[in-house]
Every structure is written in structure tokens, then in C-alpha cells.
Amino acid sequence: MIRKLIIATHGQGLHEITLAVEDAVRECGLDEGLCTIFIQHTSASLIVQENADPSVCRDLERWLSRLIPEGDSLYTHNSEGADDMPAHVKAALTASSISIPITDGRLSLGTWQGIYLWEHRRRKAARQVVVHVQR
Amino acid sequence: MIRKLIIATHGQGLHEITLAVEDAVRECGLDEGLCTIFIQHTSASLIVQENADPSVCRDLERWLSRLIPEGDSLYTHNSEGADDMPAHVKAALTASSISIPITDGRLSLGTWQGIYLWEHRRRKAARQVVVHVQR
Amino acid sequence: MIRKLIIATHGQGLHEITLAVEDAVRECGLDEGLCTIFIQHTSASLIVQENADPSVCRDLERWLSRLIPEGDSLYTHNSEGADDMPAHVKAALTASSISIPITDGRLSLGTWQGIYLWEHRRRKAARQVVVHVQR
Numbered sequence: 428m429i430r431k432l433i434i435a436t437h438g439q440g441l442h443e444i445t446l447a448v449e450d451a452v453r454e455c456g457l458d459e460g461l462c463t464i465f466i467q468h469t470s471a472s473l474i475v476q477e478n479a480d481p482s483v484c485r486d487l488e489r490w491l492s493r494l495i496p497e498g499d500s501l502y503t504h505n506s507e508g509a510d511d512m513p514a515h516v517k518a519a520l521t522a523s524s525i526s527i528p529i530t531d532g533r534l535s536l537g538t539w540q541g542i543y544l545w546e547h548r549r550r551k552a553a554r555q556v557v558v559h560v561q562r
Numbered sequence: 563m564i565r566k567l568i569i570a571t572h573g574q575g576l577h578e579i580t581l582a583v584e585d586a587v588r589e590c591g592l593d594e595g596l597c598t599i600f601i602q603h604t605s606a607s608l609i610v611q612e613n614a615d616p617s618v619c620r621d622l623e624r625w626l627s628r629l630i631p632e633g634d635s636l637y638t639h640n641s642e643g644a645d646d647m648p649a650h651v652k653a654a655l656t657a658s659s660i661s662i663p664i665t666d667g668r669l670s671l672g673t674w675q676g677i678y679l680w681e682h683r684r685r686k687a688a689r690q691v692v693v694h695v696q697r
Numbered sequence: 698m699i700r701k702l703i704i705a706t707h708g709q710g711l712h713e714i715t716l717a718v719e720d721a722v723r724e725c726g727l728d729e730g731l732c733t734i735f736i737q738h739t740s741a742s743l744i745v746q747e748n749a750d751p752s753v754c755r756d757l758e759r760w761l762s763r764l765i766p767e768g769d770s771l772y773t774h775n776s777e778g779a780d781d782m783p784a785h786v787k788a789a790l791t792a793s794s795i796s797i798p799i800t801d802g803r804l805s806l807g808t809w810q811g812i813y814l815w816e817h818r819r820r821k822a823a824r825q826v827v828v829h830v831q832r
Binding site for chain 3: 594595596609610611612615617618620621622624625626628633655656660661663665670671672673674675682696697
């Protein structure tokens with residue numbers, strides 16, 4: 428089963444999508460299986476991270492933006508804005524697909540794990556994530 | 563088929579889990595298929611790396627710990643110990659799931675490849691890895 | 698269905714393999730499913746990135762090589778050449794497997810997405826990528 432999610436983002440940072448992915452899994456009705464999520468963009472990415480303390484997500488965003496700042500003289504790809512090439516590098520260092528087993532009809536996430544779309548562009552965007560569920 | 567592995571770790575570094583994953587694949591009895599491993603933690607991660615020369619794993623650990631040191635003034639998430647936020651960043655830059663095809667009843671790893679759990683916390687831990695095998 | 702691709706690389710950088718993976722998917726004849734690619738090496742990796750403007754791939758290569766230079770005094774694993782340990786670190790920070798849903802018989806890549814093998818060694822190489830396609 429395949430479902431496409433449209434995720435509205437409002438600037439850089441981690442946007443939790445756990446509930447939307449869980450909805451797709453529940454709809455599928457499988458007791459046991461595998462859920463794969465894939466993002467159809469190269470300036471945003473996917474990550475499983477702690478959803479208990481929001482300071483973790485904020486620190487992750489700040490750390491990655493310090494490692495990969497805008498205005499780096501190395502970049503030649505500048506036509507789409509100062510935040511574009513940094514966004515591609517950030518996406519390259521994180522994931523474009525993640526696969527999570529399903530047990531007892533639910534994603535087998537750890538106690539403190541959430542699924543996030545990591546937006547690397549400043550502007551508002553509608554991001555497309557494809558969810559595949561199988562036995 | 564789903565199996566849960568409990569991996570005991572004794573501090574930071576790469577802990578090979580190839581044999582445990584291969585056991586789960588053998589038990590499944592499939593000739594051809596796909597094996598997906600998922601780690602249920604956000605301060606440890608998964609990686610496929612060289613298992614021929616142990617200096618590769620040691621250098622990887624030292625390189626990543628130099629890039630992401632403890633005591634960085636950027637961190638605001640400090641309540642769980644000095645090694646906690648660095649562990650989240652390290653996990654963010656590596657993988658939480660990896661999928662490996664099965665051929666002739668075995669993981670189709672390259673000649674020098676091993677599967678590792680990369681522990682990013684200092685303390686001893688019992689880490690949970692979910693293995694999913696399918697046709 | 699499993700297919701093995703042999704990809705000839707001629708030095709460091711991103712080598713697009715979208716067409717070869719799409720061929721394997723087409724050959725399989727599935728309308729809907731999941732395609733997983735896995736690289737059998739630890740000094741080269743896989744990445745989904747923009748295939749519209751080639752300057753993105755060039756900047757990615759230059760950025761990663763600046764972050765992970767040759768000749769770093771940290772490395773103890775030096776026996777296989779000055780570009781070997783940097784190649785392992787680069788592979789550790791990128792992906793060894795990627796899974797992409799199949800819809801309408803095709804990889805559901807975004808408009809500007811291509812699949813790349815990221816070669817991290819200087820010398821010519823024949824890299825092996827395993828493609829698994831399933832319902």
C-alpha cells in the first residue's frame with residue numbers, strides 16, 4: 428500500500444510527522460510488516476529522533492546550521508538562494524528514506540522516538556513524503 | 563518475520579552485530595528477500611563498515627567524536643549528561659535503519675562489510691534492534 | 698527480484714545511476730512496490746540528490762572533501778592509501794542503502810531527484826550495487 432503525505436513546513440527545523448505516518452500504517456491494517464518513508468526532495472530530509480524534550484530538535488537544527496552555514500565561498504550553486512546549497516548538503520548528511528518494522532499493527536518505534544521531516548529551506552513549503560507499507 | 567535483538571554495549575564505539583543479524587536471516591529460511599534493521603534509540607545508530615582492519619572502526623569513532631565534542635556551548639539539552647546531546651547529533655548524521663538484500667539465503671554483504679551498532683553514550687547499555695525479513 | 702549492477706567509476710564524485718536502477722524496476726514489471734538499493738562497499742556510498750543543475754553535485758563533493766581531508770593526523774588506518782580512511786568517513790556520513798517506492802511501474806522520485814553512487818576513492822573502480830524489488 429502506498430500513501431502520499433503533503434507536509435506543510437514553515438521554515439528550517441524538525442517537523443514531527445509521526446502521527447501522519449501512523450495513520451497510514453493503521454489504514455493498511457497489517458499486523459506485521461515494514462513501513463518505508465521516502466521524501467521527494469533534496470533540500471529537506473527525514474530523521475528519527477527524540478520527541479520527549481524539544482530542546483534536542485532545536486540543538487540539532489542549530490548544530491547542523493553551524494556546520495553548514497550560508498555564504499560559504501565554496502558554493503558555486505547560488506542561483507536558488509543563499510539557503511539552497513546549504514540545504515542540499517544538510518540533506519546529503521541525513522536520510523532520504525527510513526524503514527521501520529510494524530509489530531502488532533503499529534510502528535515499532537522506541538519509547539522516545541518520533542519521525543521528523545527536517546526542513547532545510549527558509550521559505551514555506553509543501554513537502555511530499557511517500558509512505559510504503561508491506562507485509 | 564520480525565526478531566528483536568538486545569545488544570549489550572560497553573561504551574562508545576562500533577559494536578559488530580553481523581552474526582546476530584545473519585542468525586535471524588538464517589532462521590527465516592528465505593532464499594531471496596530483504597533484511598531491514600532498525601534501532602529503537604536516538605543516541606546510538608547503525609552502520610555498515612569495513613570489518614577487516616579494526617583501525618577503521620577506531621578512526622571512525624575518533625573522527626566523529628572530534629567533529630561532535632562534549633561541552634559545546636551550543637547545546638541547551640544538557641540534563642541527561644555531557645555525552646547525551648553529542649550522541650543525538652552523531653545519531654542524526656548516521657543511520658537508524660539499513661536494508662540489505664538476501665541472496666542464496668544469506669545477507670548480500672560485500673567481502674569486507676560488517677554491520678555495526680554505533681554506541682554514542684559512555685555508559686553501559688542494552689540496545690534494542692528490530693530485524694525484519696521479507697520476501 | 699534481485700539484480701546486481703556493476704558501476705564503473707573514474708574518481709571521486711557523484712555518478713548518476715538512475716537509469717540503471719529504473720531498468721531493473723521496469724524489468725520486474727511491478728505496478729506498485731518498493732525498490733531498495735544497497736552498495737557492497739564501505740569507501741563509496743549512495744545518495745539521492747538534485748540532477749537538474751550539475752553544480753549541486755560538484756559542490757557536494759567539494760564540501761565533503763573539505764570536511765574530511767586527506768592527511769589528517771587523526772587517522773591510524775593508512776595502509777591502503779591517503780584517500781582510504783577519508784573514504785570510510787565519507788561513506789559513514791552518507792547512505793549504504795536507500796529505499797524508493799514504486800508507483801505506476803516507476804520509481805516515485807521527485808521531479809529533480811536522481812540516484813547517485815558517490816565514489817570516495819581516487820582510483821578507477823568497478824562498484825557493485827544490489828537492487829531488490831518487491832511488492
